[in-house]
Amino acid sequence: MEYVGWDKVTTGTIIESFSEPVENVAYVRPEERPYSPMNSHEASVASWRFIKPVYNRDICIDCQFCWVYCPDTSIISRDKKMIGVDYEHCKGCGICVEVCPTNPKSLLMFDENKPNEEALSEWPEKKKKSKDK
Amino acid sequence: MAEKYELQEVEVWDGNMAAAHAFRQAQIDVVAAYPITPSTPIVQNYSKFLADGYVDGEFVMVESEHSAMSACLAAGAAGGRVATATSSQGFALMVEVLYQASGMRVPVVLHVVNRALASPLNVNGDHSDMYLGRDAGWINLCSFNPQEAYDLTLMAFKIGEDLNVRLPVMVHQDGFISSHTAQNVRPLQDEDAYKFIGDYKEVDPMLDFSRPVTYGAQTEEDWHFEHKAKQHKALMESVSVIDDVFKEFEKLTGRKYNRVEKYMMDDAEVAIVALGTTVESAEVAAKELREKEGIKAGVVGLRVLRPFPLEELKDALKNVKAVACLDRSAPGGTLGMLFNEVSAAMYHSENRPVINNYIYGLGGRDMTIENLKEIFKEAKANADAGKLTTPLQQFSGLRGPKLAFF
Numbered sequence: 001m002e003y004v005g006w007d008k009v010t011t012g013t014i015i016e017s018f019s020e021p022v023e024n025v026a027y028v029r030p031e032e033r034p035y036s037p038m039n040s041h042e043a044s045v046a047s048w049r050f051i052k053p054v055y056n057r058d059i060c061i062d063c064q065f066c067w068v069y070c071p072d073t074s075i076i077s078r079d080k081k082m083i084g085v086d087y088e089h090c091k092g093c094g095i096c097v098e099v100c101p102t103n104p105k106s107l108l109m110f111d112e113n114k115p116n117e118e119a120l121s122e123w124p125e126k127k128k129k130s131k132d133k
Numbered sequence: 134m135a136e137k138y139e140l141q142e143v144e145v146w147d148g149n150m151a152a153a154h155a156f157r158q159a160q161i162d163v164v165a166a167y168p169i170t171p172s173t174p175i176v177q178n179y180s181k182f183l184a185d186g187y188v189d190g191e192f193v194m195v196e197s198e199h200s201a202m203s204a205c206l207a208a209g210a211a212g213g214r215v216a217t218a219t220s221s222q223g224f225a226l227m228v229e230v231l232y233q234a235s236g237m238r239v240p241v242v243l244h245v246v247n248r249a250l251a252s253p254l255n256v257n258g259d260h261s262d263m264y265l266g267r268d269a270g271w272i273n274l275c276s277f278n279p280q281e282a283y284d285l286t287l288m289a290f291k292i293g294e295d296l297n298v299r300l301p302v303m304v305h306q307d308g309f310i311s312s313h314t315a316q317n318v319r320p321l322q323d324e325d326a327y328k329f330i331g332d333y334k335e336v337d338p339m340l341d342f343s344r345p346v347t348y349g350a351q352t353e354e355d356w357h358f359e360h361k362a363k364q365h366k367a368l369m370e371s372v373s374v375i376d377d378v379f380k381e382f383e384k385l386t387g388r389k390y391n392r393v394e395k396y397m398m399d400d401a402e403v404a405i406v407a408l409g410t411t412v413e414s415a416e417v418a419a420k421e422l423r424e425k426e427g428i429k430a431g432v433v434g435l436r437v438l439r440p441f442p443l444e445e446l447k448d449a450l451k452n453v454k455a456v457a458c459l460d461r462s463a464p465g466g467t468l469g470m471l472f473n474e475v476s477a478a479m480y481h482s483e484n485r486p487v488i489n490n491y492i493y494g495l496g497g498r499d500m501t502i503e504n505l506k507e508i509f510k511e512a513k514a515n516a517d518a519g520k521l522t523t524p525l526q527q528f529s530g531l532r533g534p535k536l537a538f539f
Contacts, residue, residue, distance in 0.1 A: 006359040006366070011299065012238030013360045014337045015347040023343050 001037060015039070041089075049092035051109045054119040055084050060106035066096035082106075103127055135160060135189040137323050138182070146318040148279040148311040152218065152244045152304070153178035155286035157188055158326035159242075162213030162333070165193035165204030169223035170256045171308040172246035176218055198223035202230035202241070209239035210348045212338025214290065216241065220308060221248035224262040228269065234301045235270030236364060237348050238336075240293035241301040243271070244286060247409065248308040249496040257497020258308030260408060260461040263438070264470055270364055272302040272371055273438035277412045279316045282306040284388060287321070290330045291378050298371045299336060300364075305438075307409040309497065321386065329385055368440050375437060392437040393445040397423065401431025403512035404450060406475050407459040408435055411493075411500050415459075418505035430509045441474060447482045450475070454516035455487045457508045459529075461494040468526055468539065487515040493529040504529050 010016075019036045022028055035041045060082050067075040067082070074090035076083040085096075085107075097107045103126050110119040138157065146154070152175045156164065164183075166176035180192050191208075195201045198219050205215040219227060224245060234241045250261040267273060274289060276282040285304045293302035306312055321329065337346045352360055372392065379390040396416045398404065405415045412434030419430035433449045435442065450456055456479070460469025467473070472490035479486060491508055494500045508529060514522045524537035 003355065004359075006362040009356070009359045009363055011363070011367075012337065012348070013236065013350045013352060013356075015350050017345040017347065021343040025342065025345070 044088045045091055046088055049087075049090060050112050051092045051094070052087065052112050053085055053090065053092070053094065053096050053107045054110050054116050055082070056106050056108075056120060056123055057082075059102050059104060059123075061102055063101060065099040065101060066107060069095050069099045071095065136186045138187050140320050140322060143317050143319055145315050146279055146283070146320075147174075147313050147315045148276070148282040148306045149174035149246065149313065150178055150315075151279040151283035151318050151320075152286050152306070153182065154320060155283050155326070156216055156218075156244075157182045158321070158323050159214065159216070159287065159290050159330055160188060160327060161190050161216050163191045163193060163205065163208035163215045164217055165195050165201045165208070165215075166217045167195050167198045167201045167219070167223060169198070169220050171248055171258070171312045172218040172220040172223075172244065174312075175244055175246070198226040199230060202227040202234065202243070205241045205243075206230055206234045206237065206239055209234070209241055210237060210338070211340045212335040214294070214333040215239075216243070216290075218244040218246065220246045221250055221256075221262050225250060225265060228266060231266055231269040231271060231301070233349065235368075236360070238299045238364070238367070239301060239348075240290075240299055242286070242289045242293060243301065243303045244282075245303050245305045246308050246312045247305055253496075255496040256308070258310055258312075258409075258461075259495050259497065260305075261463065261495075263303075263305050263408070264460075264462040266303065267439060267470065270300070270368060271439065272298075272300055272368065272375070274302060274304045275408050275434075275436055275438055276304060276306045276311065277410055277434060278311055279306075279314065280318045280388075281390075282311060283318055283320060284382065284386070284390070287326055287330060288378050288382055288390075291381075292371065292375055294331075294333060295371075295374045295378075296334060296336065298367065298374050300368055300371060305409065310410040319386070325385070329382070372437075372440055372442075375440075390436055391445070392435075392442040393449050394434040394436050395449050396432040396434070398431040398433060398449055398453075400429055401453055402429040403455045403457070403509055403516050404431045404433055404453045405457050405459060405505065405508060405512070406433045406435070406446075406450075406471055408438070408461065408471070411459060411461065411505075414500055414502060415505050418502045418509060421502065422506055422509050428509060428513050430513075435471075443474075443478045446475060446478045450479060450486060451482065451484050453484070453486050454519070455489075455512040457489055457491055457512045459491050459493055459508070461500075462492075463495055464492055464526070472526070487512075487519070487521055489515065489521060489523055490526040491529045492526065498530050500530060 074086040209215040249255040249259045289302040415432040422428040458472040525539035
């Protein structure tokens with residue numbers, strides 16, 4: 001981003017979302033939207049995170065709870081099918097893990113530096129319900 | 134479609150009713166308000182006009198003045214004409230959002246009926262609220278009577294919404310002395326008033342869904358300075374639009390406005406510089422002194438407090454020998470604002486008159502013609518001596534032992 005002078009900044013410090021007008025934006029997928037360079041979509045906040053959610057496709061039932069609850073729209077889902085986590089914008093809050101209803105959970109928090117393959121290999125077994133004891 | 138309101142050529146309105154009619158004629162999209170004495174009748178009358186079908190817009194009842202200004206700002210950012218009114222404590226509560234409105238360049242119109250700030254609690258007029266908000270980045274227009282409160286409110290929309298300005302505008306009038314004193318007011322007919330202001334021109338409206346914008350961005354040390362400098366430049370350069378609007382209004386009504394108003398200043402030896410209704414009282418005092426005592430007294434009233442009319446003020450005071458600056462606000466440990474600003478203007482002028490400062494009228498204390506004559510006479514003594522013969526700061530109309538500083 002260029003550090004322009006006072007004569008080049010926007011009036012009222014407004015920030016345009018897109019670099020050109022977009023009609024019916026609700027029907028345009030994020031990867032097809034012409035985000036402006038100032039849009040927060042273009043900024044990575046990955047460095048804010050020290051634990052990350054890892055997604056396990058084998059257990060997920062595509063209930064979309066994580067997609068609904070994620071406060072930063074960092075759960076990527078298409079046609080009601082869960083795809084994964086947007087690690088450029090996820091801040092590691094853990095809400096997706098909290099709301100995941102499967103047993104074991106389909107999303108779990110791991111250390112930011114642990115490779116996802118390793119995390120998947122450590123996935124816990126299904127927990128027995130207390131009445132089965 | 135709004136109903137047309139039947140108006141006489143001359144109406145008997147107090148300043149609040151005058152402002153309410155100006156609001157009505159502007160056909161504001163959103164008025165969000167939390168009424169407070171002495172500005173209450175503005176929004177009260179306005180809401181009645183709206184309920185009776187004379188306004189095609191929304192009136193939003195909110196829970197505080199902070200919310201009132203926030204709702205106005207938001208509706209303005211969304212793309213509508215917006216305005217509200219307040220006084221005193223309510224104004225103080227709005228202050229945070231005043232800076233937001235000017236920074237976001239949303240042309241809110243705020244009618245301020247000037248009233249003292251607590252504590253002690255007081256509902257009467259002084260300029261404490263006006264002084265509190267003077268650095269908020271708004272254009273500040275000052276009226277001296279109900280007619281001017283009406284005229285300047287109409288002009289405030291046209292000035293603030295001009296695409297070369299896009300800044301919020303305050304219109305001030307003195308609590309009770311102007312707001313509750315019925316006088317003859319010559320209004321424009323509805324269609325003429327609206328035509329003068331014109332349709333609202335949207336700039337970066339949030340409700341343009343194909344081009345969404347963010348208002349209220351965060352900027353730190355890398356961007357903030359540039360944005361504030363650009364905002365200051367817009368405020369400084371609004372003078373040409375203010376002058377144009379004053380001229381256009383004169384053509385329409387015959388009523389002439391200037392950023393600095395002068396009364397008997399052509400040959401004046403001593404002058405009072407003041408704000409609000411005191412300007413008119415000082416004119417009466419100056420006239421009497423000229424007729425009965427031969428003192429060449431004149432009055433300078435500030436019509437536009439911000440952007441500060443430094444050059445015009447220098448010009449207005451270029452021939453006087455002594456100036457008394459009257460501040461109707463507790464100075465909080467320094468000289469009055471008008472004293473400081475007039476002194477700054479005159480410091481770099483060829484003419485260096487003797488300037489002193491009077492604090493007066495706090496909490497609605499009456500500023501009498503006798504008080505004003507006394508101030509003129511002290512200015513005359515300063516003029517004759519060519520130097521200060523009094524302390525720099527005095528209190529006029531105060532009971533008890535004489536109080537003075539500096």
